[in-house]
Amino acid sequence: MTADTPFTHIGKPLPRKEDRRFLTGKGRYLDDVAIAGALQVCFVRSPHAHAKINGIDTQVARDLPGVVGVFTGKDLAGWTAPLRLAPPIEGLHPVEMTTLPIDKVRFHGDPVAVVVATDRYVAEDAAELVEVDYDPLPCVADTDTALAADAPLVDDTLPDNLVSHQSFSAGDPAARRADADRVVEARFGLHRHTHVPMETRGCLADWDAGRAHLSMHIGTQAPHPMRGQLAARLGLDETQVTVISPDIGGGFGQKIALYREELTVAALARHLDRPVRWREDRLENLTSASHARETQCVTRASVRSDGRITGLELELTEDFGAYCFYPANYMARVIAMILTGPYKIADYAFDVKVVLTNKCGNGPMRAPMAITSWVMEGTIDAVARDLGLDPVEVRRINALGPDDMPYTMATGEVLEDVTPLETLEAAVAGIDLHDFRERQARARKDGRLLGLGLCTVVESTTYGSQFYKAAGIPGSGHEAAWVRLEPSGVVNASVGLMGSGQGYETPLSQAVAEGLGVAPEAVRIQLGHTDVAPYGMGSRGARGATAGGGTLYLCAQKAQAKVLAIAAGMLNLNDTQGLRLHNGQVERRLEEAWQPTGLSLADVARRAYLDPTALPEGITPGLDVSLTYDPPAMTYSNATHACEVELDPATGKLHIARYLVAEDCGTVLNPLVVKGQQQGAVAMGLSGALLEQVVYDENGQNLSATLADYLVATSCELPNIEIIPMHTPNRKTPAGIKGMAEGGIMGAIGVIAGAVNDALAPLGVTAEQMPLSPQRLRALLRGAGNFKPQTKLSNPSATTHDTTTLGTPGTTDRRTDRA
Amino acid sequence: MTAPVSISLVVNGETHDLTVPPRKLLSDVLRDDLHLTGTHVGCEHGVCGACTILIDGQPSRACLTYAVQMEGHELTTIESVADGETLSPLQQALHEEHGLQCGFCTAGIVMTFEAYLRDNPDPDEAEIRDVLSGNLCRCTGYQNIVTAILKAARVMRQGKRS
Numbered sequence: 005m006t007a008d009t010p011f012t013h014i015g016k017p018l019p020r021k022e023d024r025r026f027l028t029g030k031g032r033y034l035d036d037v038a039i040a041g042a043l044q045v046c047f048v049r050s051p052h053a054h055a056k057i058n059g060i061d062t063q064v065a066r067d068l069p070g071v072v073g074v075f076t077g078k079d080l081a082g083w084t085a086p087l088r089l090a091p092p093i094e095g096l097h098p099v100e101m102t103t104l105p106i107d108k109v110r111f112h113g114d115p116v117a118v119v120v121a122t123d124r125y126v127a128e129d130a131a132e133l134v135e136v137d138y139d140p141l142p143c144v145a146d147t148d149t150a151l152a153a154d155a156p157l158v159d160d161t162l163p164d165n166l167v168s169h170q171s172f173s174a175g176d177p178a179a180r181r182a183d184a185d186r187v188v189e190a191r192f193g194l195h196r197h198t199h200v201p202m203e204t205r206g207c208l209a210d211w212d213a214g215r216a217h218l219s220m221h222i223g224t225q226a227p228h229p230m231r232g233q234l235a236a237r238l239g240l241d242e243t244q245v246t247v248i249s250p251d252i253g254g255g256f257g258q259k260i261a262l263y264r265e266e267l268t269v270a271a272l273a274r275h276l277d278r279p280v281r282w283r284e285d286r287l288e289n290l291t292s293a294s295h296a297r298e299t300q301c302v303t304r305a306s307v308r309s310d311g312r313i314t315g316l317e318l319e320l321t322e323d324f325g326a327y328c329f330y331p332a333n334y335m336a337r338v339i340a341m342i343l344t345g346p347y348k349i350a351d352y353a354f355d356v357k358v359v360l361t362n363k364c365g366n367g368p369m370r371a372p373m374a375i376t377s378w379v380m381e382g383t384i385d386a387v388a389r390d391l392g393l394d395p396v397e398v399r400r401i402n403a404l405g406p407d408d409m410p411y412t413m414a415t416g417e418v419l420e421d422v423t424p425l426e427t428l429e430a431a432v433a434g435i436d437l438h439d440f441r442e443r444q445a446r447a448r449k450d451g452r453l454l455g456l457g458l459c460t461v462v463e464s465t466t467y468g469s470q471f472y473k474a475a476g477i478p479g480s481g482h483e484a485a486w487v488r489l490e491p492s493g494v495v496n497a498s499v500g501l502m503g504s505g506q507g508y509e510t511p512l513s514q515a516v517a518e519g520l521g522v523a524p525e526a527v528r529i530q531l532g533h534t535d536v537a538p539y540g541m542g543s544r545g546a547r548g549a550t551a552g553g554g555t556l557y558l559c560a561q562k563a564q565a566k567v568l569a570i571a572a573g574m575l576n577l578n579d580t581q582g583l584r585l586h587n588g589q590v591e592r593r594l595e596e597a598w599q600p601t602g603l604s605l606a607d608v609a610r611r612a613y614l615d616p617t618a619l620p621e622g623i624t625p626g627l628d629v630s631l632t633y634d635p636p637a638m639t640y641s642n643a644t645h646a647c648e649v650e651l652d653p654a655t656g657k658l659h660i661a662r663y664l665v666a667e668d669c670g671t672v673l674n675p676l677v678v679k680g681q682q683q684g685a686v687a688m689g690l691s692g693a694l695l696e697q698v699v700y701d702e703n704g705q706n707l708s709a710t711l712a713d714y715l716v717a718t719s720c721e722l723p724n725i726e727i728i729p730m731h732t733p734n735r736k737t738p739a740g741i742k743g744m745a746e747g748g749i750m751g752a753i754g755v756i757a758g759a760v761n762d763a764l765a766p767l768g769v770t771a772e773q774m775p776l777s778p779q780r781l782r783a784l785l786r787g788a789g790n791f792k793p794q795t796k797l798s799n800p801s802a803t804t805h806d807t808t809t810l811g812t813p814g815t816t817d818r819r820t821d822r823a
Numbered sequence: 824m825t826a827p828v829s830i831s832l833v834v835n836g837e838t839h840d841l842t843v844p845p846r847k848l849l850s851d852v853l854r855d856d857l858h859l860t861g862t863h864v865g866c867e868h869g870v871c872g873a874c875t876i877l878i879d880g881q882p883s884r885a886c887l888t889y890a891v892q893m894e895g896h897e898l899t900t901i902e903s904v905a906d907g908e909t910l911s912p913l914q915q916a917l918h919e920e921h922g923l924q925c926g927f928c929t930a931g932i933v934m935t936f937e938a939y940l941r942d943n944p945d946p947d948e949a950e951i952r953d954v955l956s957g958n959l960c961r962c963t964g965y966q967n968i969v970t971a972i973l974k975a976a977r978v979m980r981q982g983k984r985s
Contacts, residue, residue: 019918019919019921020918020921022926023917023918023923023926024910024918025926026923026925026926026929027905027910027914027917027918027923027926027929027933028861028901028902028904028905028910028914029859029860029861029862029900029901029902029904029930030861031861031926031927032860033860033863033927035854035860035864036854036860038858124851125844125846125847200961201925201927201961202863202865202871202873202925202927202928202959202960202961202962203863203865203925203927204865251925251926252925253863253865253925253926253927253928254924254925254927254961254962256961285867286865286866286867286868286871504925505924505925505926505927505962506924507921507924676921677921679921680921680924680962680963680967683963683964683966683967684924684962684963684964686964687963687964687965687966688961688964710866710868710870711866711868711870711871711959712868712870716959716961718955718956718957718959718965719951719952719953719955719956719958719965719968719969720952720953720956722964722965722966724966724969725964725966
């Protein structure tokens with residue numbers, strides 16, 4: 005924060021309140037919640053990608069001592085309602101799934117039966133004894149197969165595997181193509197990821213038969229929507245379900261939906277009238293929880309010879325997997341909607357296809373729109389290569405500047421108070437581009453490949469209810485909070501979010517402290533319990549600060565107003581003019597300075613609760629204030645990432661020499677926490693871009709079922725990240741908060757691709773697919789005839805397409821005819 | 824599967840007499856039987872490092888160890904690291920430098936580096952990153968953890984000198 009901040013507590017880098025319990029082993033995560041006599045479940049999962057279920061023999065398993073029961077999809081169908089997703093969105097097929105599959109399995113890892121036992125070890129033993137008679141069916145392992153005319157159907161109720169298809173056009177992209185000096189095509193393939201929270205999924209369901217009430221202990225980012233789903237699927241109402249989220253060991257979007265396993269556990273607790281718990285193991289988490297990304301994009305940019313993009317067309321295809329826990333267009337539509345982000349492009353069209361395959365279903369993963377900035381910035385870089393222009397100049401000529409704000413994008417999205425040109429210039433200056441180009445030229449002469457990438461990100465952070473209405477998605481973006489001053493003057497506050505590790509307890513108490521006029525240490529934030537917290541939309545996107553912090557800030561202001569009204573009465577003043585609450589003390593403005601009145605918050609609280617007849621007329625007893633707030637349709641923040649790499653031509657090893665982010669996320673509640681989010685998001689983006697990959701073979705077998713196969717970056721693969729903080733407040737949100745925490749992923753994916761392709765530029769090849777593993781980079785180098793100091797630089801506009809597959813050489817190089 | 828056996832485990836200086844099945848993992852015995860839930864289980868195949876404890880002072884994976892193997896060994900878990908209300912220099916530095924987010928991997932990292940800094944009081948960043956690569960963290964990107972470990976090492980060296 006700058007020194008002239010108008011805030012007392014907002015913007016202070018306070019270390020986190022929750023650290024102590026985590027550092028001493030006293031955090032309470034799901035598996036630490038003890039309920040005596042809880043039964044344990046283990047799911048029986050399909051070894052096939054696609055198969056008909058002929059029958060399930062559970063007898064041997066049920067006979068094992070310690071086994072309480074074995075249940076299948078037919079049992080669950082009697083106890084639960086299916087999930088039907090049918091939002092009124094054009095081009096989106098309605099889908100429905102039972103709680104467990106009954107007739108067929110759709111992916112390797114699909115749960116077909118569940119064992120309940122007194123002990124997890126016994127439950128796993130028994131799961132091995134369940135005999136399922138399968139008839140394997142032809143497998144749909146990729147989108148090409150899925151979209152073929154005679155493709156097997158992943159979902160037998162649909163006419164084909166194209167579960168969602170939307171097109172859009174603004175302006176006249178075809179005319180721009182006809183007018184263009186050049187039309188530049190670029191391709192982008194982002195592979196399949198999974199979230200890998202360090203704590204896997206799990207739940208503990210406790211049914212109180214006497215009260216007919218379910219307590220569901222589950223680490224969930226969205227407790228109230230989870231409660232609504234549980235109630236609806238179990239045939240209960242919302243008064244009969246309490247969702248209690250303990251500490252969460254990471255979510256990243258994987259802990260939002262009600263999954264089939266969790267519903268099964270809840271139904272079993274009710275059926276058996278005993279507490280039942282499930283802790284997912286890592287194999288299940290990697291293969292069967294939720295996957296993400298696997299999106300192919302093609303762009304065609306119509307450009308003038310000076311690099312100005314006059315029209316842009318996007319074709320997007322997402323491999324969604326076998327099941328829809330979200331409307332299938334949920335993630336892809338955001339990519340298409342905000343693609344043009346930092347640039348002035350009025351003529352824009354997209355065609356977005358979402359396809360079902362025999363894989364674990366997709367869901368939102370930290371930055372559901374992760375590929376967006378790579379696609380846009382990669383298109384810019386392709387234009388620069390094609391025209392032989394400086395990529396920075398191509399960015400500048402297309403960038404939105406201060407005079408363009410507010411800017412209505414071709415898709416109708418409105419950008420306000422964002423600064424993409426400013427972050428670009430800050431990053432270009434910060435990374436010292438001029439010096440780099442000189443070093444790069446010298447290095448090439450020595451046979452070394454250096455590269456530098458730039459990636460400007462416009463991040464959609466906070467979705468207001470107007471957005472949902474316009475998108476046709478049932479739901480809302482508003483948030484709710486209460487601030488309660490207890491009779492002793494201590495402060496409880498709550499909001500409908502649930503943190504999964506970000507550290508909400510500290511920044512949210514700063515928001516309350518600011519609005520109310522107390523110290524952050526005096527505020528206790530209560531989250532994650534649906535009977536305690538107000539109904540809110542939970543944590544998703546990057547809405548925590550704007551929706552959560554903003555609502556609490558406004559609510560705390562309202563609480564302060566009531567405190568001051570009571571204080572005015574106690575001070576025999578007619579109104580609250582010239583009064584404030586500061587650090588828990590009522591102060592009065594006298595002679596141009598704030599003076600103590602001798603009244604504390606505790607005095608006021610005592611009056612409010614314990615002596616209400618002495619309250620001023622019209623003031624109700626107690627100090628319990630609640631408020632709801634609906635943010636603007638969409639709030640954006642922005643950043644530019646810059647990254648310098650060296651690519652070893654002999655091994656394909658990529659070394660990140662420098663990584664810098666200039667980020668403008670408006671007013672920040674706690675810069676320490678924000679920096680942690682910036683570093684963490686970049687790390688996750690790089691890890692995904694370089695190492696992680698869910699691999700299915702052509703038979704739909706998942707080959708990345710352990711953490712030795714699905715590689716998450718360690719401390720040795722990740723760089724230190726330099727941050728240039730910028731803070732342009734949003735004028736429409738409380739305190740000017742914008743939100744952040746997903747853009748780092750978008751920037752990292754885009755910038756690392758840009759840096760690698762800058763390094764590869766002399767070879768005339770472009771990496772168009774991820775992960776940018778050493779194998780893929782070697783294949784590209786090999787395909788281009790390898791790189792030696794004497795390699796003659798190719799014509800950049802003759803760049804060949806990247807057709808590498810996993811570790812295999814790409815296409816034969818046009819120039820050398822060598823594979 | 825064989826019948827449960829009686830064992831005696833020394834954990835954080837206390838001796839516990841237990842009856843456990845031979846196949847029961849040390850991580851599960853610590854958590855379920857001794858209620859020491861600060862040791863977390865992240866992968867159960869020895870990659871993530873969340874379950875790292877000290878066996879005879881050396882960092883080890885509790886998820887790759889059977890409890891019955893541990894008779895006659897000294898076990899140390901996260902619950903013993905702070906001295907009452909006083910955090911260890913490493914815990915304190917992790918707090919000050921924001922070296923943790925969700926906290927699930929934190930116990931394993933603290934145990935790994937309590938031992939490492941004891942034996943290597945003056946490491947550089949590359950050495951720390953090399954050792955830290957045995958512990959996966961999905962939240963932080965490791966940068967603040969490395970900063971915190973460097974700071975803790977500094978504080979511990981100063982503490983020894985004074």
